[in-house]
Amino acid sequence: MTAVIETAAADAAGQGAEPIRPVGRAGVVLRRFVRNRGALAGGVVLLLLFLLAFVGPLVSPWDYAHIDYSALREGPSADHWWGTNRIGQDVFAQTVRGLQKSLVIGLLVALFSTVLASLVGACAGYFGGWTDRVLMFFVDLLLVFPSFLIIAIVSPRLRGGGWFAFVALLAVFGWMITARVVRSMTLSLKEREFVRAARYMGVGPFRIIWRHVVPNIASFLIIDATIAVGGAVMSETALSYFGFGVQAPDVSLGTLIASTTGAAVTYPWMFFFAAGLLIVFVLAVNLVGDGLRDAIDPTSRRKGTTS
Amino acid sequence: MAAYLAKRLGYYAVLLLVAVCLSYLLSSLALDPRAYYEGRQPPLSPAAVDHHLTALGVNDHEPLTTRFLRWAGHAVRGDLGQTIDGTPVGAEFGRRIGVSLRLLLLGTVAGTVIGVLAGAWTAVRQYRISDRVVTLASFALLSTPVFLLAVLLKIGAIWFNQTTGTEVIRFTGEKSPGVDSGFWAVFKDRGVHLLLPTVSIALGTIAGYSRYQRSTMLDVLGSDYLRTAQAKGLTRRTALLRHGLRTALIPMSTYFSYGFLALFTGATFTETIFGWHGMGEWFVSSIGKNDVNSVVAVNVFAAVVVLLSGFLADVLHAALDPRIRHA
Numbered sequence: 001m002t003a004v005i006e007t008a009a010a011d012a013a014g015q016g017a018e019p020i021r022p023v024g025r026a027g028v029v030l031r032r033f034v035r036n037r038g039a040l041a042g043g044v045v046l047l048l049l050f051l052l053a054f055v056g057p058l059v060s061p062w063d064y065a066h067i068d069y070s071a072l073r074e075g076p077s078a079d080h081w082w083g084t085n086r087i088g089q090d091v092f093a094q095t096v097r098g099l100q101k102s103l104v105i106g107l108l109v110a111l112f113s114t115v116l117a118s119l120v121g122a123c124a125g126y127f128g129g130w131t132d133r134v135l136m137f138f139v140d141l142l143l144v145f146p147s148f149l150i151i152a153i154v155s156p157r158l159r160g161g162g163w164f165a166f167v168a169l170l171a172v173f174g175w176m177i178t179a180r181v182v183r184s185m186t187l188s189l190k191e192r193e194f195v196r197a198a199r200y201m202g203v204g205p206f207r208i209i210w211r212h213v214v215p216n217i218a219s220f221l222i223i224d225a226t227i228a229v230g231g232a233v234m235s236e237t238a239l240s241y242f243g244f245g246v247q248a249p250d251v252s253l254g255t256l257i258a259s260t261t262g263a264a265v266t267y268p269w270m271f272f273f274a275a276g277l278l279i280v281f282v283l284a285v286n287l288v289g290d291g292l293r294d295a296i297d298p299t300s301r302r303k304g305t306t307s
Numbered sequence: 308m309a310a311y312l313a314k315r316l317g318y319y320a321v322l323l324l325v326a327v328c329l330s331y332l333l334s335s336l337a338l339d340p341r342a343y344y345e346g347r348q349p350p351l352s353p354a355a356v357d358h359h360l361t362a363l364g365v366n367d368h369e370p371l372t373t374r375f376l377r378w379a380g381h382a383v384r385g386d387l388g389q390t391i392d393g394t395p396v397g398a399e400f401g402r403r404i405g406v407s408l409r410l411l412l413l414g415t416v417a418g419t420v421i422g423v424l425a426g427a428w429t430a431v432r433q434y435r436i437s438d439r440v441v442t443l444a445s446f447a448l449l450s451t452p453v454f455l456l457a458v459l460l461k462i463g464a465i466w467f468n469q470t471t472g473t474e475v476i477r478f479t480g481e482k483s484p485g486v487d488s489g490f491w492a493v494f495k496d497r498g499v500h501l502l503l504p505t506v507s508i509a510l511g512t513i514a515g516y517s518r519y520q521r522s523t524m525l526d527v528l529g530s531d532y533l534r535t536a537q538a539k540g541l542t543r544r545t546a547l548l549r550h551g552l553r554t555a556l557i558p559m560s561t562y563f564s565y566g567f568l569a570l571f572t573g574a575t576f577t578e579t580i581f582g583w584h585g586m587g588e589w590f591v592s593s594i595g596k597n598d599v600n601s602v603v604a605v606n607v608f609a610a611v612v613v614l615l616s617g618f619l620a621d622v623l624h625a626a627l628d629p630r631i632r633h634a
Contacts, residue, residue: 137322140322141325141326141329143565143568143613144322144323144326144610144613144614145326145330145606145609145610146568146569146571146572146575146609146613147572148572148575149575149590149605149606149609150330150333152590152591152594153330153333153334153337153338153594153602154337156337156338156339156594156597157336157337177565230450237452237454237455238452238453238454238572238576241454241576242454242576242579242591244594257455257458261458261461261462264458264462265462265465265466265469271462275455275458275459278452278455279447279450279451279455282450282451282452283446283450285450286446286449286450287446
């Protein structure tokens with residue numbers, strides 16, 4: 001819509017001059033996103049953090065589990081860039097490794113929970129009746145307990161399953177609120193002409209959901225998945241902090257923060273790199289999510305919008 | 308309105324029942340009390356381990372259904388069984404519930420009221436410096452996990468105490484040992500201990516609510532009825548408070564019931580980090596001990612609190628929105 005207006009305006013202005021290249025939707029979204037300074041900064045920071053997490057371990061001379069007995073509790077130096085911890089492990093190597101783990105967990109959890117939410121929400125909204133009632137009762141049931149409690153209870157059983165079991169668990173308890181929004185969006189889409197036309201032409205319900213409903217809520221899903229990455233990283237670090245998440249010898253930002261909290265005042269480098277990266281990462285994700293919302297859906301004036 | 312609320316209450320009762328049953332089954336399957344007794348020093352004989360487990364009603368040699376039915380039979384009569392250390396769960400529950408409720412109540416009230424006011428205020432002052440500062444601060448707070456916020460506050464307090472060489476900010480536990488005489492001394496001591504935990508759980512709530520409230524308030528600000536209210540002679544302030552804020556609060560009631568989940572989790576972290584002996588701290592230590600009965604008791608508490616807050620949100624919604632009240 002805006003794209004049409006923008007090209008029309010450009011058309012009027014540039015009459016007779018060089019030919020006008022029409023701007024596609026992707027182009028408009030990208031342009032709006034880049035114009036938002038906060039979102040752009042968030043995007044750049046995210047890119048840098050990913051570089052740090054995946055290239056950092058390659059350029060660091062130390063392995064995250066290696067113990068350097070000649071350097072205990074040493075401050076940052078040319079040898080150990082971010083210093084060493086209480087048993088002589090390199091803080092840089094540990095932090096980038098933890099960052100990598102937290103990022104991967106956050107991305108996977110957001111992906112899985114968004115897929116689950118759109119599936120359940122779209123089915124509940126589209127089929128209605130008893131399907132809707134049963135699915136929504138299930139959603140309400142999962143919302144009765146803070147997910148932290150349930151994940152903490154189940155976590156001792158999953159120690160052997162490794163971090164992927166942890167990802168599955170976080171995803172299973174992170175999709176409910178999104179599913180509710182998807183359901184209500186589906187309810188109104190269901191009555192639209194193109195869905196009805198498809199139905200009267202004999203297209204099956206799952207095909208309609210996949211071909212007509214999901215593409216129409218895709219922009220919401222993209223925004224929601226972005227924000228969910230930040231939420232997932234926050235849950236992961238909190239659970240790991242209390243020992244219910246990533247298990248030693250593996251590290252995540254949560255376990256790093258837990259093991260160095262006591263030393264934060266005396267040996268700040270052990271604590272503040274991990275804590276700072278965590279905050280910067282979630283902040284960047286939130287800024288990007290917000291920028292995406294403005295760029296994809298300029299009519300919505302939802303939380304966090306400043307323009 | 309009464310019919311609507313009664314229907315919601317009935318639904319919540321069913322949810323609570325199912326949720327509590329599921330949480331017992333889940334805890335029994337996931338936790339392993341046998342490991343707790345077998346790991347004891349000096350080691351217990353297998354017969355003694357069995358004896359202890361049977362006394363608690365959590366012996367895994369019994370079928371799960373038998374254990375569950377016995378537990379449920381006691382639970383309906385208000386008996387939640389015994390902790391793994393042999394004390395009644397009910398007594399422990401009673402001791403800790405006050406601690407958690409104090410923290411939750413203060414956090415909720417402070418967080419909601421300040422958050423709503425801050426949001427409404429920044430909406431009225433959109434794009435001014437104050438709006439931008441509050442927006443930036445709430446973004447930063449929303450990006451800090453609650454546990455990290457609590458840890459940072461604690462570190463800040465330690466640093467402050469060390470630098471000034473005083474003990475102004477006390478943050479371990481609910482009160483200092485030895486201070487129990489004199490109303491003002493106790494009041495001051497408790498207040499100082501409350502400061503950091505309350506701040507750490509309220510800040511996130513304030514940040515979240517102020518964002519939501521700002522956007523719902525912005526939607527209301529340009530509306531015709533607000534102009535009408537001012538045209539009929541109300542001052543801008545009265546019109547904003549009575550007609551603007553009230554309407555802008557309606558969508559907030561939904562966020563309130565979801566927000567409470569986060570608040571409860573936040574209280575769990577806060578209690579554990581600041582050494583308050585409340586329900587959250589009990590939960591974390593019970594999982595470490597594989598204590599099925601205690602874990603279920605905390606779950607019951609969490610479910611009741613969450614559903615009550617959901618019900619409160621429904622009442623609020625009905626009270627604010629005439630379309631529901633007269634439906």
